[in-house]
Amino acid sequence: MSSIRRIGILTSGGDAPGMNACIRSIVLTAAAHQIDVIGFSHGYNGLIEGEYRTLLPYHVQHIIHLGGTILKSARCPAMHTEQGPKAAAQTLQQLQLDALLVIGGDGSFKGALAIAQHYSGQILGLPGTIDNDVDGTDATIGYATAIDTALDAIDKIRDTADAFERIFLVELMGRHSGFIALSAGIASGAEQIICPELGRLTPDDLERVTRPIQNAQLVKGKSSYIMVVAEHCYPGGSTALAEAITKAIGIECRACVLGHIQRGGSPIGADRILATKLGAYAVEQLLKGAHLMMAGEVNHTASLYPLQASGEGKKRIDPYLLRWQQQVASD
Numbered sequence: 001m002s003s004i005r006r007i008g009i010l011t012s013g014g015d016a017p018g019m020n021a022c023i024r025s026i027v028l029t030a031a032a033h034q035i036d037v038i039g040f041s042h043g044y045n046g047l048i049e050g051e052y053r054t055l056l057p058y059h060v061q062h063i064i065h066l067g068g069t070i071l072k073s074a075r076c077p078a079m080h081t082e083q084g085p086k087a088a089a090q091t092l093q094q095l096q097l098d099a100l101l102v103i104g105g106d107g108s109f110k111g112a113l114a115i116a117q118h119y120s121g122q123i124l125g126l127p128g129t130i131d132n133d134v135d136g137t138d139a140t141i142g143y144a145t146a147i148d149t150a151l152d153a154i155d156k157i158r159d160t161a162d163a164f165e166r167i168f169l170v171e172l173m174g175r176h177s178g179f180i181a182l183s184a185g186i187a188s189g190a191e192q193i194i195c196p197e198l199g200r201l202t203p204d205d206l207e208r209v210t211r212p213i214q215n216a217q218l219v220k221g222k223s224s225y226i227m228v229v230a231e232h233c234y235p236g237g238s239t240a241l242a243e244a245i246t247k248a249i250g251i252e253c254r255a256c257v258l259g260h261i262q263r264g265g266s267p268i269g270a271d272r273i274l275a276t277k278l279g280a281y282a283v284e285q286l287l288k289g290a291h292l293m294m295a296g297e298v299n300h301t302a303s304l305y306p307l308q309a310s311g312e313g314k315k316r317i318d319p320y321l322l323r324w325q326q327q328v329a330s331d
């Protein structure tokens with residue numbers, strides 16, 4: 001058993017709906033165990049530059065429903081230098097913090113591992129990213145809300161696409177993986193989904209997407225057609241892809257890039273609950289001595305997963321949904 005009296009927390013990398021719910025849960029659970037909480041601002045930048053404040057339960061009142069993060073988030077290039085993680089560890093030691101909790105994605109966890117080289121306290125990670133590309137948890141905090149946000153937008157695009165019988169390409173986020181694209185694509189009934197797991201496209205294999213469009217037009221006649229495209233799946237993105245398809249088939253295609261809208265908004269219930277559960281669990285596990293682990297949820301059960309492995313392995317997208325999508329989209 002460790003005796004934890006003071007902990008630091010920060011949010012890092014792309015912000016995700018539910019990060020505030022997680023901060024709240026950590027602060028409330030810590031207070032219940034008489035643990036002081038220091039919140040660092042702007043991700044690792046705040047840790048390196050000593051930008052922090054004490055977080056008391058009243059500071060986290062009425063934030064559970066807010067998107068973004070009250071601590072602010074950032075990417076911190078200094079963490080990629082030799083000095084950055086050392087400076088971060090120094091702040092932790094100077095403030096006599098017994099542990100650090102990092103809410104972020106796999107990049108943030110790599111940063112946490114680098115700090116651990118120079119820090120004698122405990123470190124735990126909590127998976128917060130809309131991308132869901134973190135191994136060791138069924139879902140990351142923010143992923144469910146991002147799907148719903150994308151879905152809401154695609155449903156609206158469907159209305160206008162239907163009215164004009166147009167072809168739309170909707171570009172969704174997911175830096176290295178197609179979790180959001182596959183889920184939102186399937187839930188919106190998109191005619192085609194392009195994501196890394198189904199194979200990125202090049203101008204040379206354009207036929208892979210134009211053939212199903214032409215076949216659909218033969219079968220259904222002129223009708224709305226929606227193709228969900230994960231970012232970075234075509235050189236120049238979905239705008240370039242829409243232009244290429246237009247040129248190839250002679251029918252105008254429109255591109256709509258949803259972008260950062262997917263990161264914002266009030267977290268849906270599932271994210272608030274996941275964030276609350278993982279925040280509480282992480283504090284309790286710190287008290288039990290957990291170190292260099294990530295607090296995740298697998299099969300509805302909170303569990304620990306080695307921090308190192310959470311960023312190393314490539315989390316598998318649902319093979320069942322992938323197979324089904326391939327089956328129904330094939331011509």
Ligand SMILES: Nc1ncnc2c1ncn2[C@@H]1O[C@H](COP(=O)(O)OP(=O)(O)O)[C@@H](O)[C@H]1O
Nearest residue numbers: 013014075076079104105106107108110111114
């Ligand atoms: N290999 C690494 N070593 C040290 N710090 C890292 C490393 N990778 C990422 N980080 C830190 O974590 C921050 C967030 O990582 P990033 O990959 O941008 O987002 P996420 O945590 O959401 O995956 C980076 O800006 C950097 O400060």
Ligand SMILES: O=P(O)(O)OC[C@H]1O[C@](O)(COP(=O)(O)O)[C@@H](O)[C@@H]1O
Nearest residue numbers: 013014105129130131173174175263
């Ligand atoms: O906000 P930025 O720096 O433009 O980054 C965009 C990227 O951040 C994300 O929204 C979230 O990614 P991370 O959580 O890994 O940071 C990606 O989907 C997207 O590719």
